[in-house]
Amino acid sequence: MPLEIRFNCQLAGGVHARPASALEELTARFRSEFSLVNERNGCRANARSVLALVASDIRLDDACRLEIAGPDEQEAHAEMARFLRERFPCCDNDIPTVQPPGEEFSLPPDLRESTMTYWRATPAAAGIGLGRIVEIEPFELPETLANMRPLGAEQERRRIEEGLYALNAALAEQAARMPSDAAAGIVAAHQAIARDPEFRASLIEAVTAVGLCAARAVAESEAHFSRMLMATSSELLHQRVLDVQDVCRQLLDKIYGEAARRSEAPLTEDAICLAESLTPSQLLALDRRYLKGLVLFQPGTTSHVHILARSFGIPTLTRAVGLTGRRIAGELAVVDAEIGLLATNLDETARRYYAMEQDRLRRRQARLLRLAEGPGDTSDGQPLQIAANISSADEAACGVAAGADGVGLFRTEMLFMNRDRPPSEGEQFEEYRRALYAAAGKPVIIRTLDAGGDKPLPFLNQPVEANPFLGCRGVRLYPRHEALFRAQVRALLRASVFGPLKMLAPMVSHLDEVRWMRRIVEEESARIPETGQQGKRHVPLGVMLEVPSIAFALDHFCREVDFFSIGSNDLLQYFLAADRANPGVSGISDPLSPGFLRLLKKAVDDVHTHGKRIGLCGEMAISVRYLPLLVGLGLDEISVAVPAVAEIKAALARLSSSDCSELLTAVLRSPTAREAAECLDRFHQQSCDPIVDENLILMSSGSRTKAEAIKEIVDNFFVQGRTDRPRDVEVAIWQRESVYSTGLGYGIAIPHCKSDSLRADTMGLLRLDQPVDWGSVDGQPVKLVILLGLRESSPKETHMRIFSRLARRLMHEDFRARLIEPCDPASTLNALQEELELA
Amino acid sequence: MRIVAVTACPTGIAHTYMAAEQLEKTAKRLGHIIKVETQGAMGIENELRQSDIDAAEVAIFATDIAVEQPERFARIRTVTVPVQLVLRDPAAVFDKL
Numbered sequence: 001m002p003l004e005i006r007f008n009c010q011l012a013g014g015v016h017a018r019p020a021s022a023l024e025e026l027t028a029r030f031r032s033e034f035s036l037v038n039e040r041n042g043c044r045a046n047a048r049s050v051l052a053l054v055a056s057d058i059r060l061d062d063a064c065r066l067e068i069a070g071p072d073e074q075e076a077h078a079e080m081a082r083f084l085r086e087r088f089p090c091c092d093n094d095i096p097t098v099q100p101p102g103e104e105f106s107l108p109p110d111l112r113e114s115t116m117t118y119w120r121a122t123p124a125a126a127g128i129g130l131g132r133i134v135e136i137e138p139f140e141l142p143e144t145l146a147n148m149r150p151l152g153a154e155q156e157r158r159r160i161e162e163g164l165y166a167l168n169a170a171l172a173e174q175a176a177r178m179p180s181d182a183a184a185g186i187v188a189a190h191q192a193i194a195r196d197p198e199f200r201a202s203l204i205e206a207v208t209a210v211g212l213c214a215a216r217a218v219a220e221s222e223a224h225f226s227r228m229l230m231a232t233s234s235e236l237l238h239q240r241v242l243d244v245q246d247v248c249r250q251l252l253d254k255i256y257g258e259a260a261r262r263s264e265a266p267l268t269e270d271a272i273c274l275a276e277s278l279t280p281s282q283l284l285a286l287d288r289r290y291l292k293g294l295v296l297f298q299p300g301t302t303s304h305v306h307i308l309a310r311s312f313g314i315p316t317l318t319r320a321v322g323l324t325g326r327r328i329a330g331e332l333a334v335v336d337a338e339i340g341l342l343a344t345n346l347d348e349t350a351r352r353y354y355a356m357e358q359d360r361l362r363r364r365q366a367r368l369l370r371l372a373e374g375p376g377d378t379s380d381g382q383p384l385q386i387a388a389n390i391s392s393a394d395e396a397a398c399g400v401a402a403g404a405d406g407v408g409l410f411r412t413e414m415l416f417m418n419r420d421r422p423p424s425e426g427e428q429f430e431e432y433r434r435a436l437y438a439a440a441g442k443p444v445i446i447r448t449l450d451a452g453g454d455k456p457l458p459f460l461n462q463p464v465e466a467n468p469f470l471g472c473r474g475v476r477l478y479p480r481h482e483a484l485f486r487a488q489v490r491a492l493l494r495a496s497v498f499g500p501l502k503m504l505a506p507m508v509s510h511l512d513e514v515r516w517m518r519r520i521v522e523e524e525s526a527r528i529p530e531t532g533q534q535g536k537r538h539v540p541l542g543v544m545l546e547v548p549s550i551a552f553a554l555d556h557f558c559r560e561v562d563f564f565s566i567g568s569n570d571l572l573q574y575f576l577a578a579d580r581a582n583p584g585v586s587g588i589s590d591p592l593s594p595g596f597l598r599l600l601k602k603a604v605d606d607v608h609t610h611g612k613r614i615g616l617c618g619e620m621a622i623s624v625r626y627l628p629l630l631v632g633l634g635l636d637e638i639s640v641a642v643p644a645v646a647e648i649k650a651a652l653a654r655l656s657s658s659d660c661s662e663l664l665t666a667v668l669r670s671p672t673a674r675e676a677a678e679c680l681d682r683f684h685q686q687s688c689d690p691i692v693d694e695n696l697i698l699m700s701s702g703s704r705t706k707a708e709a710i711k712e713i714v715d716n717f718f719v720q721g722r723t724d725r726p727r728d729v730e731v732a733i734w735q736r737e738s739v740y741s742t743g744l745g746y747g748i749a750i751p752h753c754k755s756d757s758l759r760a761d762t763m764g765l766l767r768l769d770q771p772v773d774w775g776s777v778d779g780q781p782v783k784l785v786i787l788l789g790l791r792e793s794s795p796k797e798t799h800m801r802i803f804s805r806l807a808r809r810l811m812h813e814d815f816r817a818r819l820i821e822p823c824d825p826a827s828t829l830n831a832l833q834e835e836l837e838l839a
Numbered sequence: 840m841r842i843v844a845v846t847a848c849p850t851g852i853a854h855t856y857m858a859a860e861q862l863e864k865t866a867k868r869l870g871h872i873i874k875v876e877t878q879g880a881m882g883i884e885n886e887l888r889q890s891d892i893d894a895a896e897v898a899i900f901a902t903d904i905a906v907e908q909p910e911r912f913a914r915i916r917t918v919t920v921p922v923q924l925v926l927r928d929p930a931a932v933f934d935k936l
Contacts (some may be wrong), residue, residue: 496909508870560875597933736849736850739849739903740903740923742854744926745926745927750853752850752852752853753850753852754880777923777926788852788853790852800879800880800881801881802880803852803853803880804852804877804879805856806853807852807853807854807855807856807857807860808856808859808860809860810856810857811857811860811864812860812864812916
């Protein structure tokens with residue numbers, strides 16, 4: 001009789017890779033056999049196999065039984081019992097829980113009548129895309145490998161054994177270099193798979209018993225274990241399929257080298273690509289002319305592919321619920337990353353809806369581009385350059401097209417990540433040159449490698465640091481990796497011939513660091529002609545202002561530094577001693593803290609006193625909310641993510657610099673962040689747009705239903721920049737509509753709502769070509785829709801007065817006639833202005 | 840007839856004021872004297888004084904939500920109607936009095 005330990009699984013995510021690895025590690029210390037039985041489903045797993053353990057689908061609260069039999073079963077039993085009681089339940093305390101899509105989901109009213117098939121998913125990059133589904137197979141063997149004739153069972157077995165040996169060695173080395181527990185945990189999970197007895201057995205069996213070549217054996221095993229993981233109910237385990245794939249790819253790489261790397265079939269028409277996951281390089285390899293949408297089943301371990309998708313404006317969904325295993329390749333589909341769904345079998349209703357959606361996004365984009373073409377000025381002519389943040393040369397062109405005045409921050413880390421060795425000088429030169437070329441003569445600020453901290457690089461061999469954010473990161477790494485830094489400097493100097501390139505140093509805290517950098521730059525600059533290449537003699541060198549201390553030594557810095565860029569994220573967390581990613585202290589790292597705003601003010605003033613330029617490139621720049629403060633500070637430049645460029649530029653054009661400096665003075669006087677926020681909110685309320693203008697009056701609408709009419713008006717609010725969340729405004733409108741119809745008779749309806757999703761109190765008019773049913777009090781269809789949107793937190797008096805006057809006037813026939821009869825926006829607007837005493 | 844009225848709708852943005860206007864217009868046409876208080880998004884406006892209420896014969900509540908400060912109307916006959924009826928058929932409201 002084996003010894004037994006009974007327990008209930010207390011792990012919220014069930015027994016996934018990490019707890020399984022921990023259990024498996026412990027079994028290695030004993031010679032006994034261990035079987036873990038899931039009593040809910042009867043699955044029995046060899047506890048020495050992580051893959052078998054996770055496939056037994058043990059969920060929270062499942063009753064389990066661990067059986068132990070063998071020579072050292074007594075010690076093993078004691079040790080295991082303690083482990084299962086003490087350590088096992090906290091195995092994944094630090095794993096973020098996967099959010100299941102919220103229950104409150106409901107289709108927009110316009111889509112509820114549709115018969116389309118749809119799957120919900122989590123939006124990762126906004127937009128609507130239409131195309132045919134192309135499935136990108138999770139693991140496709142290059143044909144040369146797939147069709148390879150086996151060399152014989154023994155030789156193929158040796159290939160597998162040697163491959164596994166090399167892989168285990170490589171992983172062990174990789175694990176030792178990981179700077180954080182979380183990163184090491186990922187490698188540990190890979191190691192557990194690579195040494196898994198069942199994984200090995202499956203590979204060996206495929207080559208010896210089935211007679212496959214090693215490559216096919218790896219592919220078959222991967223498919224087998226992926227299926228096994230996908231068959232479980234845990235989303236965490238579904239994500240682990242990526243790890244199996246990863247290990248299998250690395251194994252193939254170890255066995256076959258170059259020949260194991262694959263290439264995708266090119267896209268030839270508008271496509272929605274479905275993939276388990278994509279690496280950034282895979283995404284970049286897809287033809288973006290045809291790539292209209294992405295559906296990734298798993299969010300993956302890095303968000304780089306999402307950042308890239310956002311920069312390229314590719315609508316992207318992750319975690320499509322229930323889609324796994326469906327055969328939908330070749331079908332026409334919509335990726336709706338606005339509400340989060342993938343739809344096929346589109347009927348007339350859905351097609352009309354998505355035509356409206358695409359129209360909405362296109363018109364908004366067109367408006368933003370018009371605004372983007374203008375200069376980056378306030379209404380009273382104070383310039384503020386709006387530049388783009390990028391992390392690859394490809395994004396530079398997108399940024400300039402979106403109206404950016406150049407590149408304010410090129411993060412070069414991306415070039416260095418996900419690879420075994422750093423990019424060569426030539427490779428870097430090519431990338432920087434392309435960015436300058438794309439920027440078409442506009443300045444490009446390239447930040448030298450900012451690794452360390454939250455961005456470890458395997459080839460830097462960094463020791464584990466207790467507090468990497470306060471450790472060896474940014475410029476502090478350069479002296480230890482001088483050759484690496486010199487190569488980057490040479491690549492930058494050579495690229496500088498192709499446009500106005502500026503160099504930016506991250507994480508500077510002392511002038512000595514700048515001097516050291518400058519010396520290297522000068523040495524390399526002198527050496528370039530010797531190698532027969534070209535480079536500018538002098539390239540402007542700036543520093544990131546993220547270590548607070550340099551804000552108090554700017555007079556010294558200004559003598560030796562050409563420009564400054566405030567990294568508001570890091571500066572904020574260093575200045576207020578609160579980790580911005582830690583939700584427990586999120587309230588503390590508030591950019592509106594009086595001390596922080598004063599620091600910014602001091603920095604900008606000091607730099608300007610010395611005649612140098614200063615910009616800001618953190619998250620603070622991306623928010624229209626903070627923009628008046630940034631204008632008030634008198635910054636020379638702000639740099640934001642590419643998709644935000646046009647909206648920020650448009651918002652800038654609405655601000656007056658004198659109002660902004662008054663605001664800043666008032667905000668700087670506020671003793672707390674809360675009072676500063678109130679001050680800022682009041683400013684935004686007062687400086688908002690008129691309640692209605694000609695662009696908000698739509699004279700000829702083809703909408704066929706009440707739902708379409710409401711959507712058309714609210715979409716137009718979105719196009720005109722009155723709201724960024726039209727769906728929320730619609731929901732509020734329909735909530736009111738559900739109490740009773742706002743059709744007031746006489747062919748008029750006045751849907752209305754209060755919603756802080758509106759940027760300003762707004763009135764929109766829509767005249768319908770074909771009257772539509774509105775459930776009006778007099779039973780008559782509606783010809784004219786007047787939609788009223790009021791912000792929840794609006795000052796009550798001003799605009800409510802207009803709305804109440806409108807409501808009262810609508811009870812009079814002469815007023816109704818003035819609204820219904822004219823056929824151009826100008827005279828309707830005129831009627832409104834006169835009757836409601838606007839203007 | 841001397842009448843007081845209160846109008847109030849769910850959001851207080853539109854129907855409160857439409858109903859008030861409609862009641863005033865119709866009362867005038869029918870030869871009544873009316874004073875209408877609105878309880879909308881701007882709070883209470885055109886507030887009825889206790890003396891207005893005491894002098895009236897009847898109070899109309901054209902309301903879809905609870906009336907604020909209802910104690911003022913403790914000693915007067917009240918007729919409650921949905922706001923929509925005032926819009927659809929205001930004369931019918933006065934027939935109920």
